Amino acid sequence: MGVAGTTTAADAFLRYVNLSSVAGVEPIAVDHGSGAELWDVDGRRYLDCFAGISVVSTGHSHPRVVAAAREQMERFIHCGTYLYQVPVVGTLAERLAQVTPGRLEKTFFSNSGAEAVEGAMRLARAYSGKTEFIALETGFHGRTNATLAVTGNRKRKHHGGPYLGGVAFAPAPHPTRCRVCGGGCTLRCADAVEDVINYQTSGNVAAFIAEPVLGEAGIVVPHPEYFARVKEILDRHGILFIVDEVQTGFGRTGRMFGIEHYGVEPDIMTVAKGIASGFPLGGFIARPEIAESFQPGEHLSTFGGNPVACAAAVATLDVIADESLCENSARLGEWMLGHLEQLGATHPVIGEVRGKGLMIGVELVESRESMAPAAQRAVQVRAACRERGLIVGIGGFFGNVVRIQPPLVITEAQLDSAVGVLDEALRATA
Numbered sequence: 523m524g525v526a527g528t529t530t531a532a533d534a535f536l537r538y539v540n541l542s543s544v545a546g547v548e549p550i551a552v553d554h555g556s557g558a559e560l561w562d563v564d565g566r567r568y569l570d571c572f573a574g575i576s577v578v579s580t581g582h583s584h585p586r587v588v589a590a591a592r593e594q595m596e597r598f599i600h601c602g603t604y605l606y607q608v609p610v611v612g613t614l615a616e617r618l619a620q621v622t623p624g625r626l627e628k629t630f631f632s633n634s635g636a637e638a639v640e641g642a643m644r645l646a647r648a649y650s651g652k653t654e655f656i657a658l659e660t661g662f663h664g665r666t667n668a669t670l671a672v673t674g675n676r677k678r679k680h681h682g683g684p685y686l687g688g689v690a691f692a693p694a695p696h697p698t699r700c701r702v703c704g705g706g707c708t709l710r711c712a713d714a715v716e717d718v719i720n721y722q723t724s725g726n727v728a729a730f731i732a733e734p735v736l737g738e739a740g741i742v743v744p745h746p747e748y749f750a751r752v753k754e755i756l757d758r759h760g761i762l763f764i765v766d767e768v769q770t771g772f773g774r775t776g777r778m779f780g781i782e783h784y785g786v787e788p789d790i791m792t793v794a795k796g797i798a799s800g801f802p803l804g805g806f807i808a809r810p811e812i813a814e815s816f817q818p819g820e821h822l823s824t825f826g827g828n829p830v831a832c833a834a835a836v837a838t839l840d841v842i843a844d845e846s847l848c849e850n851s852a853r854l855g856e857w858m859l860g861h862l863e864q865l866g867a868t869h870p871v872i873g874e875v876r877g878k879g880l881m882i883g884v885e886l887v888e889s890r891e892s893m894a895p896a897a898q899r900a901v902q903v904r905a906a907c908r909e910r911g912l913i914v915g916i917g918g919f920f921g922n923v924v925r926i927q928p929p930l931v932i933t934e935a936q937l938d939s940a941v942g943v944l945d946e947a948l949r950a951t952a
């Protein structure tokens with residue numbers, strides 16, 4: 523027997539989509555979007571400063587992305603990227619080889635970030651013949667079993683274990699909340715990676731995995747020398763570096779990839795989110811000698827590298843270049859950080875403002891003396907912003923960080939209005 527029909531699609535969404543694991547769906551029934559704006563089914567307009575969790579890099583339904591996807595859809599939608607030679611997938615892989623740092627060259631395409639990280643971990647094991655991993659406390663890499671195993675956050679891991687063995691965690695390089703450095707980074711957190719190798723592993727470590735800016739941890743930007751120091755330790759121990767660029771890639775931090783801020787060459791890179799402006803696509807990219815260590819038949823994905831998503835990704839890369847979106851992200855990110863810091867002068871609830879490019883976190887605290895996280899206030903501020911037509915995210919290890927990660931096509935005038943709304947929302951919830 524089926525069920526009786528519901529009145530509207532929005533009602534059906536709330537009744538039949540399993541939302542029990544979700545921390546709170548926003549009461550916005552989305553109708554359409556354009557650039558950095560979204561409209562709900564009642565015609566109300568919102569400025570979107572979260573971009574579907576940092577995804578819609580070129581804005582909602584960018585005409586060039588839509589045209590590229592439509593053109594590919596009219597040819598064919600799916601045939602199996604790992605069964606046939608699909609030209610648009612080749613074009614995208616070549617473009618990725620051109621824009622990624624160092625000798626990264628060969629991409630395996632997946633559908634999501636978690637799948638990309640799982641694949642990268644498997645590849646690291648295949649290449650090195652070693653089995654263990656080192657990850658960062660508070661780091662986040664996805665919601666499948668292996669990616670949760672390298673995620674350093676007990677809330678995210680709840681109900682998922684027991685996890686893959688052989689994962690050790692190094693302290694997160696948090697400039698103000700670091701467990702080893704305390705306030706003001708002394709890079710002892712980087713040196714601690716060697717202690718982790720020596721004291722917590724059997725020495726059989728395949729790879730160290732980290733985000734260049736820790737997104738889900740609350741937009742945490744490591745010290746400028748952190749990754750160079752860690753890489754030197756990894757090289758001495760023959761351990762690969764997997765950089766997880768799922769959230770930081772494709773201009774989000776003001777450079778094409780977050781690791782470029784650190785001048786370090788990763789061995790494997792994972793990508794997803796912003797790659798195709800909202801089409802589901804992920805991938806892991808490696809140097810040829812690493813990439814080719816999979817044996818025939820070992821790794822595959824039915825939908826991975828879907829041609830429509832790949833066509834959208836090629837158009838996304840074109841738009842990022844032609845509309846100077848990395849530069850826009852860098853310039854407007856600086857502008858936004860400055861204006862948010864000014865807000866801090868009148869709102870003591872702001873404990874810290876941090877970020878790179880258009881990946882910005884505003885940490886809310888009970889007081890600057892205690893720095894106790896004010897998570898409930900973050901929920902209230904998000905609601906107050908929404909009531910005023912502004913969408914922001916919340917996140918962070920303590921759930922007290924307001925996240926500003928808009929489409930990279932956002933304008934200074936739009937960000938100016940976002941600062942004004944945030945100011946009002948902070949006052950209204952004081």
Ligand SMILES: Cc1ncc(COP(=O)(O)O)c(C=O)c1O
Nearest residue numbers: 634635636662663664766768769
């Ligand atoms: C750094 C990082 N890695 C991996 C993932 C997982 O990506 P997905 O949700 O596409 O599986 C995320 C998602 O937020 C992420 O931020």
